[in-house]
Amino acid sequence: MSKPAARTRLADAAFALFDERGYEQTTVDDIAERAGVGRTTFFRHYRSKEDVIFPDHDRLLEQIKDRLATSSHETALAAVSDAVRLVLLHYLEEGDLARRRYRLTSKVAALRDREIASVARYQRLFREFIANWMGDSTESASLRAELMAASVVAAHNHVLRRWLRGESPDPVAEVDEAMREVLALFRGPQSRPETRDGGTTVVAFRTGQDLDALLPALRRLVEGEPGDA
Numbered sequence: 001m002s003k004p005a006a007r008t009r010l011a012d013a014a015f016a017l018f019d020e021r022g023y024e025q026t027t028v029d030d031i032a033e034r035a036g037v038g039r040t041t042f043f044r045h046y047r048s049k050e051d052v053i054f055p056d057h058d059r060l061l062e063q064i065k066d067r068l069a070t071s072s073h074e075t076a077l078a079a080v081s082d083a084v085r086l087v088l089l090h091y092l093e094e095g096d097l098a099r100r101r102y103r104l105t106s107k108v109a110a111l112r113d114r115e116i117a118s119v120a121r122y123q124r125l126f127r128e129f130i131a132n133w134m135g136d137s138t139e140s141a142s143l144r145a146e147l148m149a150a151s152v153v154a155a156h157n158h159v160l161r162r163w164l165r166g167e168s169p170d171p172v173a174e175v176d177e178a179m180r181e182v183l184a185l186f187r188g189p190q191s192r193p194e195t196r197d198g199g200t201t202v203v204a205f206r207t208g209q210d211l212d213a214l215l216p217a218l219r220r221l222v223e224g225e226p227g228d229a
Contacts, residue, residue: 007045009035014052015100023108050114053101055094057118060087061125068129076133080126081179084156087122088175091160102164123153144186151182 004012013034017026028049032042046052064083071079091098105111127149134141155178162168 006035006037006041010037010042010045011052011097014049015097015104018104023104023111050111053104053111054114054118055090057121060090061121064122064125068125073133076129077183080129080152081176081183083126084152084179085172085175088156088160088171092163092171099164102161119153119157123149126152148182148186151185152179155179155182 010031014026014031017030017034021030026049028042029039031049031052032039035042063086067083067086068076068079094101105115127145130148131142131145134145156175159168159171159175159178162174163171168174
């Protein structure tokens with residue numbers, strides 16, 4: 001059997017030491033020694049011991065940008081869903097490593113802060129893409145883009161954490177359903193309500209009247225005819 005790659009050995013060594021000694025008490029030299037490599041090899045793969053813990057967010061963000069860039073105005077929301085699934089699949093491929101990271105970051109405040117900062121980068125990328133897709137520079141549109149991006153990230157994180165805790169047997173199906181729920185909350189720019197001169201607005205309501213008796217009154221309202229007060 002071939003020896004695991006140095007990057008993998010370093011990650012395994014780091015997490016083992018974090019479990020044994022604690023994160024703060026573990027040094028880069030400790031990790032390199034446990035992995036059977038030198039400091040130079042460590043820094044060839046990671047910039048710091050924090051980088052051993054977290055995935056390559058720069059690479060993931062570039063992959064998201066590439067996927068979003070291939071979309072048209074009509075397929076923009078599908079591209080957002082695909083991008084979310086892409087990030088989830090990365091964590092699923094990590095398997096136990098992702099779960100070990102989750103346990104560690106739940107204990108170390110400094111690592112939680114870094115994780116929060118990483119999440120903010122994803123949300124900013126989605127917000128900028130959605131704002132551009134909406135094509136509206138008003139404050140209202142800016143708020144909608146921010147809310148939508150936050151919902152996209154929240155949906156992904158909800159499913160990811162369920163999987164990390166062993167609660168989700170099919171996280172890919174769950175994230176797809178979660179994204180459908182999110183996107184249903186937001187109308188696209190093409191589906192905004194028409195003005196009075198540009199179309200018809202239909203309002204649904206409940207009444208105890210029989211439909212046959214109600215239709216003539218509705219017709220009078222639509223056609224502007226006077227009716228009973």
